[in-house]
Amino acid sequence: MEIEIIENVFKYNEAQASTNREIFKENNIVVFNLLSSxxxxxxxxxxxxxxxxxNRLNIGVVEGDISSTHDAMKIKEYIDEVVQINTGGTCHLNATMVAKAIEKLDLKDLDVLIIExxxxxxxxxxxxxxxxxKVLVSSVSEGHDKPVKYPPIFVRSNLILLNKIDLLNGSDFDTSLFEGKVTELNPGVQIIKLSCKTGVGIDEWIKWLEARVSGKILNVREFSKNSK
Ligand SMILES: Nc1nc2c(ncn2[C@@H]2O[C@H](COP(=O)(O)OP(=O)(O)OP(=O)(O)O)[C@@H](O)[C@H]2O)c(=O)[nH]1
Ligand SMILES: [Mg+2]
Ligand SMILES: [Zn+2]
Structure with a gap:
């Protein structure tokens, strides 16, 4: 019985996620789901x-938290197109929450949507x-054992960022153990080491993001050209 309920929850979510995907495609928006502890x-x-x-791309942000508008307020200092979802205690976002949030955004003007x-x-x-x-942000302060302890999120992410590398000095974080395990779980996945504090590695992340954006938008353009 319990298994049936869980299966239904996932089926319902899959259906709503497909609808969201259609909406994003119609509006030519590339969507990144940021995951982390x-x-x-x-x-x-x-x-x-x-x-x-x-100044180069029109970016919207959906902020997911169990409560507060703390993060959304920080984002608002840079862009207007930000919506806060308060899950009321639920420990993840689902497709229905996102569907409601994007109703509040001017989607036709966006190139990119980042979901925290x-x-x-x-x-x-x-x-x-x-x-x-899916982009996973792991960080030095969490320790190098996170891929060993939480494998599914490392297996299913399209990019792994290792943040806070400014803290490597003096820590026992073993970068090669971390990278080795990530590669074993998700062969070929790119790992970018960066620091939001010092700015190291951020350009590489931006390059990765921009390549995905132009890849999708070009594909969509090619698709509509061929289907005419
Ligand atoms: N030393 C260091 N601190 C960082 C770095 N990046 C973020 N921080 C700090 O880590 C803390 C948490 O950063 P956030 O960006 O709020 O993390 P978050 O993943 O959004 O957190 P939640 O929304 O609560 O899940 C803040 O105090 C940041 O200033 C970094 O590269 N180096
Ligand atoms: Mg946050
Ligand atoms: Zn959850």
């Missing part, structure tokens, strides 16, 4: 991204939101 640096990364890209998921390394990865890419 609490405090790994998702909001800091969004702020660094906005500083560099807000609830800080949690476990269930957010099981809920498709209709995104194009």
């Amino acid at each position: 609490p405090g790994a640096g998702k909001t800091s990364l969004i702020l660094e991204t906005l500083k560099r890209l807000k 998921n609830v800080g949690n390394l476990i269930c957010p990865v099981s809920f498709d939101l209709g995104e194009d890419f």
